[in-house]
Amino acid sequence: MENLKENLLLLCDLQEIDTRIVNMEQNLINLPKKIEEKKREIINLKADFENKKAEYVKLNSLKKEKESALAAKESAIAKHTADLNTVKSNDLYKTCLLEIEKSKADKSNIEDEILILMDGIEKEMSNLKENEETLKKSESEINNSVSLIEQDIKKIQTEIDVLKKEREEFAKKINLNILSQYERIRENRNGQGLALVDGDSCTGCNMVLRPQLIMQATKCTEIVYCDNCSRILFNKK
Numbered sequence: 001m002e003n004l005k006e007n008l009l010l011l012c013d014l015q016e017i018d019t020r021i022v023n024m025e026q027n028l029i030n031l032p033k034k035i036e037e038k039k040r041e042i043i044n045l046k047a048d049f050e051n052k053k054a055e056y057v058k059l060n061s062l063k064k065e066k067e068s069a070l071a072a073k074e075s076a077i078a079k080h081t082a083d084l085n086t087v088k089s090n091d092l093y094k095t096c097l098l099e100i101e102k103s104k105a106d107k108s109n110i111e112d113e114i115l116i117l118m119d120g121i122e123k124e125m126s127n128l129k130e131n132e133e134t135l136k137k138s139e140s141e142i143n144n145s146v147s148l149i150e151q152d153i154k155k156i157q158t159e160i161d162v163l164k165k166e167r168e169e170f171a172k173k174i175n176l177n178i179l180s181q182y183e184r185i186r187e188n189r190n191g192q193g194l195a196l197v198d199g200d201s202c203t204g205c206n207m208v209l210r211p212q213l214i215m216q217a218t219k220c221t222e223i224v225y226c227d228n229c230s231r232i233l234f235n236k237k
Helices: 004-082 090-170 176-186 210-217
Strands: 194-198 232-234
Touching: 004 090, 004 176, 004 194, 004 232, 176 232, 194 210, 210 232
Parallel strands: 194 232
Antiparallel strands: none
16 A cells, blocks of 8 residues: 555544534534524513513503593592582481592592502603613624624635635545545544544544554554544554
8 A cells, every 4th residue: 555654644634624624514503503592682682671561551551540540539529519519318418428528538549549650650661761772782782793693604604615625635635545434434433534542542532552553553554443433543653
């Protein structure tokens, strides 16, 4: 076989290119997930804002109900006051007075409730405006982040395309038989078809190697494989 060591050195360089491509492709997979996370963040912020807005609407609706009840009490007071001039017995007169007093007491309670609601509405409106500004600012910042991630995706994809072309040209320097074995192993070993010998261990799987394998991987007279992970073994030393 033609200079095996030279081919294995080339394989080392090729694997470095492959590792870079794999890492970038993995990053490319993760980036869209980050975009989805950012979009969900916007959705959650909007949902939170809508909940606060619903509370504000609820308070306004309750205030209208109280104002309607107040108007009813005022009408009742006016009616019973008018009835005082037409009743013909003391009992009816006293009953009208009691109804007037009760309606006035109810009216006073409703007015207090309306004042409390108005205070709450004012606070909710202030908070709502503040939250709306915060939402707009956060949404703008998140959208900017999404744009940057999208730019990164395009940049990384371009880099991957360039690297793949470089790899294609570089692979032509390697013996076809050795290259095909490397490619076959690489497909089944997380993108790594070659493993260096580090001391007495395989860098691919960290298993301790037989002394004979280490010697063979050092001499480079034939292709040897790790007994555990089946990667091509090479000892640069």
